[in-house]
Amino acid sequence: MTYSARTNFRRQLTTSLIVGLVWWLSSALRHLWLQSNGFDLGIYDQVAWQISRGLEPRSSLLGLHHMGNHGAWAFYAIGAAYYLWPSIQWLLASQALSLALTALPLAALWRQARLPERLSWLPCLLWWLQPQVFNTNLFDFHPEVWAMPALAGCIWCSRAQKPLPWLLCLLWLLGCRDGLALVVIGLGLSELVQRRWCWGLFAIALGLGWMLSLSEWLYPWLNGPDQGPAALSRFSSLGDSIPSILIGSLQRPWVLVDVVPWQELPIYVVLISVPTALFWRRNSLTVLLTALPLWLVNLISSNGAQRNLVHHYNLPLAVIAVVAAIDGLQTSGCRAWPWRRLAWSAVCWAALAKPWFFSGHYLSRVDQLTDVNEALRRIPAESRVITTSHLAPQLTHRLQIEAIGRNPLNQRRLDRFDVMLLNPSDPGWQSGSSVQSKALQLAKGDNWYCQSWKSGLELCRKLEEVSDSTDQNDAPDS
Template identity: 25%
Template sequence: MQGTKSFWKTSDRWFKVALALFMLAWILTLSGAAWFKLNGLGMGFDLGMYEQVIWNTAHGRAFETSAFRYTNNHIGADLIVLEAILAPLYALLPDTMTLLVAQVIAIAFGAVPLYLLTRDRLQSNWAALGIGVAYLMYTPLLYLTLNEFQPRAFAMVLILFALYYLDKTRFAPYAAFLFLALLTRSDVALIVCMMGALAFVWRKPWKFSLAAFALGAVWFILAVFVIVPSFKTDSGGFIYFETYDWLGKTPVAVLTTVLTKPAYVLQTIFSPQKIQFLIQVFGPTLPFSLLRPDVLLLAAPTLALNLLSQYNVQSNITRQYAAMLYPVMYASAVLGIAWLARQKWLTTRVTRAHFVHAAVVWILFFTLAESLWVGNPVVSQYRKGASPRVATVRALIADIPADAALGISNHVGPFAGKRQGFYFFPPHEYYTHNTFEVSEYLLIDAQADGNTPGVKAGLIQLQNNPAWQLVAQRDGYMLYHKP
């Protein structure tokens, strides 16, 4: 019996070592899966787009991009200072995998604030380790990690650290992590504002609320209404507002529709796909996360942006749009368990400890079970492995002059980002709209992209245009040149 007691009282240091070892194994495994997905031709144009911006920035052309219809500087799409922060690292290691591995490492470190929050609130090193492992095994998080390069992934971890320091009432690191989170995407400013609301609800010193409200509101207004529009080459505003045109053309019109036509709005919010999406996101942490609606305030902006969108990709866990929900789910679950553990019906310290550990096992079990239901993307990538076609696409791109303007179809994108002339094929309303005019070469993955209506139409146009010559065709790739 004495041995059992000493086992459960093992020093916190060894639990931190265990978490660090699990994180290291996770980083190595997920980095390998990212390599397989990249070389298995499973990534798309956006990865090349981000790499082009960071590659340009590393070469002194800050935030320059050729991928968009409405801007030649990525700030004209969104204010992502993170790209400049990563540019020196990329300059040292100029490879696509640099970005993918940096993302994997950043996401892994989200387990640290969750471990600390759980240890302090649940008074259990075992529970802390269990929550850290559950977070890293969460299926939507695995999909996010392998979904090309996503600035939201970095924001997610920074918000977790800010939440931990808010809980500890440590202002300096709290404010620092909130500021760093703002450097990832402009919409993160809305979550920073919600952190101020949470600080108010928790009755933290006034500076915690004021700093978050001021930082978030000022950043959002300046970024969305001043800085981003000033870098656009057309007269439009913030491009992502167009997602909500069905509700109104302005933020005020959107709010008016939501308040005056609730039934109309609810039909979109509670579609079958979105209900399934909510179950997949919340499922592993239920019912505990629902016990802390105060913490769920942090999820409100992301939920609103995704549920009010009519684009199905925004309610799909295999994409990046729900990323900012993931840390909130686990943090709210931990604090929900802590609230239950304080209730009078748990009469002794032993019963409280048993309850806490059972609750964490519950979360860990359903986190792992979700992989069986939805599918584990890491296992999938290792099973698929690399594609023999990847050597072909790399060789074809290597044969194209580095200073030549290149139009590429979606699945060629990840291999073509290191050039100034980088365009989307076929012409697109948001990406390149005049691909035929600005490109000197067109490289199309007819095997992977050829069944999409736009690529089909584009290929027909190419074949009927004598100005374009087919100069290479192998392994499903078609390379055209316009002399």
């Protein structure tokens, strides 16, 4: 590495850390303002806390063992950090920094392509300006973000013909989420197109083998018989297991025609390609082939969340899109800053990212903060809690916590808890005012001790829970 490259690397590292810090503060502020959710931040926070305490990592919010959810064995590493200091900020900080630092292996790919060193900031900027990246950072937490530097690194190792680091990157991808097996298969397809048969067949076999091992062995073992991946129901029209879906799709490919949401297809293609498509050229197609398996699965899913930039499902496609831009610029012999195309990427970020939420949508619960914090202080750490989705991540360092959901609460389910924290005037995600009002009436009819606040927040506790707590002097308001 030349002196200018080392200098740029240090500057890019420093800038990446600054970007990561800004993103961390953004997600932390969103969480502080009660905009995070039990699905998925609360799920992973509870599991991380359980791992740090040597407990079985089973989410009570989800009702599944951690490895029976997405097979993310890499997530166990966070237990050491939680052992030192149990805080949800480990998740938010690691997510922000992983996303920001993905710019470094992308810059390495730029240098590998022998493009001008003075322009090595361009792939970094293209990555930081991806709307999908910014939105993923704000959308709670998902462990596949840890794999994004490895995805870019995997492509670098392949081009440098370094098999051992390449294999380690593949394994890390598989360890961060089951869905990344599709990316590993895509990497294999890209290798086959380049006639690197051993590399390609190995990656495809590794991805398929891991996917089938999870769905046919680990998930049923941990979750019960005939319990495959949680997302399998999104493809029920194609089959009831991964093997049946794969075999059926190969034997009757015309069935996919009925599954594809054709009216959404143009919008989906535009969303994932528009920030970087102006940089692509014909030789970009090889790396874009890596995106094909994940793109197809997201396309045929019955869950529309897999076809937008708000959720995390298309995050690996953002990495692939930037690498495709690097390949396109290599073909065109980039020697000067492509200001117009870069400006277009910035416009796309402004239009499709969500920074304006901090001046509007994310402020909707700020006036509840005082009441919520007071209520949280009155809930003992050992209590079994039922609450709303947006309050769950504030209470997940415990063995039993659930979100109330859409279904009415019955006496049998009520008996499983000691504390109820609800707000019928702001029921939150996947709940309703009537459901929460009836739940509170049920608790009061069972002689629970209840308190209310002007914001509409209500805290109900069993009488024995009140007598065991240190909060003996509160008079009930209702």
